[in-house]
Amino acid sequence: MPPNDETDPLSNIDPVIHAPARLKLITQLYVVEEADATFLSNATGLTWGNLSTHLRKLEEHQYVKIDKEFRGRKPRTVISLTERGRTAFQQYRTTIQTALNDLPN
Amino acid sequence: MTDQDLKALEQRTFRTVTDDGLWDVLIAAPFANLAIAPLLSEDLGDFWSSALLAPFWLATYLVIRVVRHRIIAPRVGTVRFGADRQQRLRRLGIVMVVVNVIAAGLGVVAFIGVQLDWIDLGNGSIGYPLLLGITILIGFSVAAAVTGIPRYYLYGLLLAVAPLVGEWLWRQGHATHHGYPVVFGAAAAIIFITGMVRFTAIVRSHPLPHHTAPV
Numbered sequence A: 001m002p003p004n005d006e007t008d009p010l011s012n013i014d015p016v017i018h019a020p021a022r023l024k025l026i027t028q029l030y031v032v033e034e035a036d037a038t039f040l041s042n043a044t045g046l047t048w049g050n051l052s053t054h055l056r057k058l059e060e061h062q063y064v065k066i067d068k069e070f071r072g073r074k075p076r077t078v079i080s081l082t083e084r085g086r087t088a089f090q091q092y093r094t095t096i097q098t099a100l101n102d103l104p105n
Numbered sequence B: 001m002t003d004q005d006l007k008a009l010e011q012r013t014f015r016t017v018t019d020d021g022l023w024d025v026l027i028a029a030p031f032a033n034l035a036i037a038p039l040l041s042e043d044l045g046d047f048w049s050s051a052l053l054a055p056f057w058l059a060t061y062l063v064i065r066v067v068r069h070r071i072i073a074p075r076v077g078t079v080r081f082g083a084d085r086q087q088r089l090r091r092l093g094i095v096m097v098v099v100n101v102i103a104a105g106l107g108v109v110a111f112i113g114v115q116l117d118w119i120d121l122g123n124g125s126i127g128y129p130l131l132l133g134i135t136i137l138i139g140f141s142v143a144a145a146v147t148g149i150p151r152y153y154l155y156g157l158l159l160a161v162a163p164l165v166g167e168w169l170w171r172q173g174h175a176t177h178h179g180y181p182v183v184f185g186a187a188a189a190i191i192f193i194t195g196m197v198r199f200t201a202i203v204r205s206h207p208l209p210h211h212t213a214p215v
Helices: A020-030 A037-044 A048-060 A083-102 B003-018 B022-051 B053-076 B083-115 B127-147 B151-171 B177-205
Strands: A034-036 A064-071 A074-081
Touching: A020 A034, A020 A037, A020 A048, A020 A064, A020 A074, A020 A083, A020 B003, A034 A037, A037 A048, A037 A074, A037 B003, A037 B053, A048 A064, A074 A083, B003 B127, B022 B053, B022 B151, B022 B177, B053 B177, B083 B127, B127 B151, B151 B177
Parallel strands: none
Antiparallel strands: A034 A074, A064 A074
């Protein structure tokens, strides 16, 4: 998590979530219970390579849970947001909203 | 990123994974049966020509399940939705059961009524087709509202007007069997073709991934 500076809301923005590709992924996962890698790749427009990199980063921070399972004989990767990831996203939304509201018109 | 935006994203996600055109095919099936059954009734009798609906619809449903599993899921991906969406879908299921029971009940009442001379569909009012039309319209409107797929409203209107137009055609002497083969046949064809166009577009725009997921 980034250092917490009460005076500057922008410094509280979570850099793990703030990257556009990861923000897309985490937002998509926030509105569902779980999704497979194929769906996430289609929904975010990320290639397999990019998807893998960003999901690993989110997994490192325990924001997502990645499960490998078999449907018939085909492997399937299912991704879901953890409680920690959900909370981090909610916090991110609040921080961004506060930061934007604080901007002068 | 407001709550409204997230709700819209959830709705869009739901449409992406469910609106594959195959529901349209499933919707078209019973109405195709309504068109065909009257034509078969002379050979099979009213009961058996109508009873064909169940295996016909079941076969369509099974084929659609296989197609969705083998063709759509590997291309579009799969999603499990949250509790709120699942609850809304359960409610939709209940409404659909009620609507189908009412529609089937109307059919049974009409069948028995004609047999026992309670109902004269020959010169009677348009009450029966009107009631059937309203029931269909309610069912499709609820489905459109819950799924967020606006063309279901159009299907509702199309199918609600069908029995009235059929009745009119029949009274004018332009169609047999209360016009059912013509109007429900046309409506089922329109819905089926719409579904197939949507299905083809989705298959074309979502090629199979070359590799399995890397993560």
